[in-house]
Amino acid sequence: MTGARLKVADCLHVGFLTHHVPSARMADLLAALCDADDPAAVAAAFHAEPGEAPLAALRPAIDRLFAGDDAAAIVARLEAESGDFADWAQSTAAGMRGKSPTSMAIALHQVRIGGFLPLYNGEEAGAGGSLSFEECMRIEFRIVSRILEEHDFYEGVRSVLIDRDNAPDWQPATFEAIAPGAIEAHFTTVPARGDLVFAAG
Numbered sequence: 535m536t537g538a539r540l541k542v543a544d545c546l547h548v549g550f551l552t553h554h555v556p557s558a559r560m561a562d563l564l565a566a567l568c569d570a571d572d573p574a575a576v577a578a579a580f581h582a583e584p585g586e587a588p589l590a591a592l593r594p595a596i597d598r599l600f601a602g603d604d605a606a607a608i609v610a611r612l613e614a615e616s617g618d619f620a621d622w623a624q625s626t627a628a629g630m631r632g633k634s635p636t637s638m639a640i641a642l643h644q645v646r647i648g649g650f651l652p653l654y655n656g657e658e659a660g661a662g663g664s665l666s667f668e669e670c671m672r673i674e675f676r677i678v679s680r681i682l683e684e685h686d687f688y689e690g691v692r693s694v695l696i697d698r699d700n701a702p703d704w705q706p707a708t709f710e711a712i713a714p715g716a717i718e719a720h721f722t723t724v725p726a727r728g729d730l731v732f733a734a735g
Contacts, residue, residue: 535605535638536626540589547587553577554584595619603646605639606709634686634702635709639717640677647721648673672730679725 545551555563555577563580570576589596599611599619609630615623630638648665665673681687685705693702706712 535600535608535633535641536630537633538626538629542584543587544589546584547589553581555580556582592619592622595623599623603642605635605642608642609709632700632702634690634704635706636684636686636704636712636716637681639709639712640681640720643717643721644673644677668732671732673721675730676723676725677720679727680720680723 540548540550542551542554546554559580559582563576566576566580567573595615599615600608602608609627612623612627612630648670686702689702689704693700
């Protein structure tokens with residue numbers, strides 16, 4: 535929903551990565567892998583700890599403030615946050631207010647149904663989806679196909695890359711104005727050229 539980028543330590547923390555190898559050691563890693571009988575042992579030997587993950591300290595706030603399926607309520611909770619996490623929460627909310635409400639609602643629904651993070655810090659993700667990789671990619675294809683037929687993608691390109699006014703006119707402009715069923719349609723509508731098909735075997 536936020537579009538925030540994860541740094542290496544955070545990627546390890548959430549399970550996107552299993553090992554971190556500094557770019558300066560990539561050639562050595564490649565050479566070692568070419569001669570290896572046990573690639574996992576090589577990866578472990580080259581692994582370098584990147585330091586503490588900033589997300590680890592934010593995890594309690596993230597779990598609490600981003601709970602549920604209501605995107606508007608999530609932003610409202612961020613804006614209302616007080617205490618130790620207030621600065622982070624309000625900065626996050628301000629950034630989200632500039633993004634397409636439709637895109638944020640789609641992203642939230644994707645995470646809820648897809649289970650894109652099967653592991654989080656070594657623990658099962660718990661409630662959420664259990665779609666296969668192929669199912670997730672098929673849904674992603676449906677979403678992208680539909681987005682390319684709508685207004686907001688092109689408006690985002692215009693505001694950031696063409697006119698560079700950073701003043702997008704999202705349609706709809708608020709979560710509340712999103713039509714009933716509009717988000718779900720991104721997941722269920724089969725593109726005119728058909729669904730994504732995977733080769734057998």
